[in-house]
Amino acid sequence: MAAFTTSLPAAQAGTITLGGDLTVNRMGYGAMRITGKGIWGPPADRDAALATLRRTVELGVNFIDTADSYGPNVSEELIAEALFPYPEDLVITTKVGWVRYGPGVWQHNASPAHIEEAIAGSLKRLRLDRIDVYQLHVPDPATSFDASMETLARLQEQGKIRHVALSNVTLEHIERARKIVPIVAVQNRYSFNDREWDFVLDHCQANDIAFLPWGPMAQGRQADNAVARIAETRGVSTAVVSLAWLLHRSPVVLPIPGTCSVKHLEENVGAASFRLTDAEFAELGAVVPRPYWLR
Numbered sequence: 001m002a003a004f005t006t007s008l009p010a011a012q013a014g015t016i017t018l019g020g021d022l023t024v025n026r027m028g029y030g031a032m033r034i035t036g037k038g039i040w041g042p043p044a045d046r047d048a049a050l051a052t053l054r055r056t057v058e059l060g061v062n063f064i065d066t067a068d069s070y071g072p073n074v075s076e077e078l079i080a081e082a083l084f085p086y087p088e089d090l091v092i093t094t095k096v097g098w099v100r101y102g103p104g105v106w107q108h109n110a111s112p113a114h115i116e117e118a119i120a121g122s123l124k125r126l127r128l129d130r131i132d133v134y135q136l137h138v139p140d141p142a143t144s145f146d147a148s149m150e151t152l153a154r155l156q157e158q159g160k161i162r163h164v165a166l167s168n169v170t171l172e173h174i175e176r177a178r179k180i181v182p183i184v185a186v187q188n189r190y191s192f193n194d195r196e197w198d199f200v201l202d203h204c205q206a207n208d209i210a211f212l213p214w215g216p217m218a219q220g221r222q223a224d225n226a227v228a229r230i231a232e233t234r235g236v237s238t239a240v241v242s243l244a245w246l247l248h249r250s251p252v253v254l255p256i257p258g259t260c261s262v263k264h265l266e267e268n269v270g271a272a273s274f275r276l277t278d279a280e281f282a283e284l285g286a287v288v289p290r291p292y293w294l295r
Contacts, residue, residue: 008025009059009266009273011060014026016252016254019162019163022091027269031078034052034260038102038105039069039071039103040104041103043260046078052259055265057083062087062089063090063254065093067095067135068095068118069098069137071100076094092132093134096114096135108141108142108143110139111140115148115152119155119161130162131162132162136177137167145173149164153180163182164182165185169200185254186212189214191216194215201249201250204250205252208252210254214256216242216255226284227245230276230280230283239264240270240274241271243255243274245281
């Protein structure tokens, strides 16, 4: 693996090691937003999407999160178009478990047959022989969870997957999965004012599992007021404060903010070098977030 250049912006957040052998900077990038409206079809501005992806690695981001359902297929295709041949230290994680039939339409499918078919497609689109981190995007209520995990374990044995991860899961899912195959990361919805999965994050920290928060920006009036006060005082955006809170929250948190704008990307990655004081972190921690369905 190539040596890290700590002067790059994304490296300022430090590193995290997945599965004992994949070390990445602790500021990643989520590639969902480089697709069209409703996470469907190509982006409105293809050149902007490609430029954003290329700028991502220039800033030192070496962990990119995507899924076969983003587009579908579009996000994976754009990543390969923009970045292949990949930098030596770049880790691309993709997911399986949703299928798409239109804008904003998501349907479960984590059957063994679909997983087998899906990984072949992801490998081809990403131009890879092996996916470093392959995530079950969401448990499928029509498929045995254990059957889905056994399929991922089998693909790992076949050398198509390096490490297995989970997304949108409960603590029970994590522990059931770990009886079948090692789990290196969990991706659940989480932010400053959306802490429903606090206990899952704590469990991940206790078990050396990376936690990838999706929807990482603080939202809602109460959170905005608290974050905005610090942002105004420190002369940064609320996005930077929101991401800095996540980095401060736990050493296993690996934020993956997404955007199709180079400007917003640079702002997000800039959070890697921003440090909340202990007093600021305590102030934010004193705010009790409202449940997301009440915002």
